[in-house]
Amino acid sequence: MSKRTTNLIGILLTILAGIFFYYQLCSSCGAAVAEDAPVEKVVAPAVPETTSYPFALSDVGYSCNVNDNYNFNVSSSTILTPLATAVNDCIGSLKTYLGDQSDKVMNITGFYKSDENNNSAFPNLGLARANAVKNHLVEQGISSTQINTFGQLKEEMISKDNIYYGPVSYSLETEAANAMDDMKALRDKINADPLVLYFDTAEASISLTAAQRQKIADISRYIDKVADASCNVVGHTDNTGKASTNMRLGQNRADFAKDYLMKNGISGTKINASSKGQTQPVATNASEDGKAKNRRTEVTLK
Incomplete structure (x- = not known):
């Protein structure tokens, strides 16, 4: 083998060895970089713990x-x-x-x-x-x-x-020692400013204001705390139609209000429902505003 050929083989082996070691070293470097690089963690949002009271x-x-x-x-x-x-x-x-x-x-x-x-x-x-x-x-x-x-x-x-x-x-x-005095004061307060529920013509449905809800809470409290307590639910109407029909309509409204109070926890045995029909207006029936005020059910305490 000539000297020239030997030199060429030596050069080729050197190149191949260089390529081999290059890839070996680069692969190791890449792995090191990958191992040392910070990993972004995906954190799931915290789920609030359910509350539970004994x-x-x-x-x-x-x-x-x-x-x-x-x-x-x-x-x-x-x-x-x-x-x-x-x-x-x-x-x-x-x-x-x-x-x-x-x-x-x-x-x-x-x-x-x-x-x-x-x-x-x-x-x-x-x-x-x-x-x-x-x-x-x-x-x-x-x-x-x-x-x-x-x-x-x-x-x-x-x-x-x-x-x-x-x-x-x-x-x-x-x-408390004055508990019954508080109940008497509550009864007087309710009867001085009764719970009044208003109805549309020929209808019996209830939509309560915040003040009316509080009165129902007070009525419920009084009936619960006073052993012989009860409430009167009286239905009233305007003078539209026959008096006999209005007496029945007033009773329907009183019964509807009684049922509503019962559904909200007041005992039916403590509720007396009756009708006055058109006989006790609180405003003139000559105007629509007056008629609206007469279509009502009043709840008071005994």
Whole structure:
């Protein structure tokens, strides 16, 4: 082999060796860069934890605390059933305790959020939920005279699957000495400025203002707290049509209002519905405005 050929082979081997080592080194460098490069992490948005409030209350000689409660759908004051066995057990022991302690009262506070739709007759869904719980406890044998109801705005509540878990709290206390004086003052206040529901001609439907909702809450409270209390619901009409027809229409309106109050937790046995027809106008029937004022149902307390 000539010297020239040997040199050419040497040059070719050198080039091939250089190419080989180049790719080896570049591959290692690339891997090192890839390993050292920061990796962007995709963080999923945090899911708010569902709130849940227990059925818990205590007093001297009594305590009950279970990790369950009354539950409600969002924008609803209807209790979801069935209740947990532990809750029913607490209700049973609470009935016994309150039966033995006649001077004790139970405070029920229902929670609600400002973005919920309130389709109840009460000022807010919290109070409506508290009244729903109160009515259930009364069905279990606890006296309504030993129950107070309240509503509380609680924006931090988080629902799950359209359900609020336990949006109700409880406490026990001794009944205030002037409680009956407060009830008498409440009755006088309501009768001085009765709940008045207005109706369109020949119609019986109810649309409540905020002030009317508060009056219904006050009426419900009085009837609950005073053992022999009741309310009178009297239907009135304008003078359009026959007097006999208007007497029936007034009764229909009174019955409609009674049914509405019953659906919102006031016992039907505590509601007396009657009609005065067109016989007791509060304004002239010579104008449409006057007739509108005469088409009404008034609710007062006895």
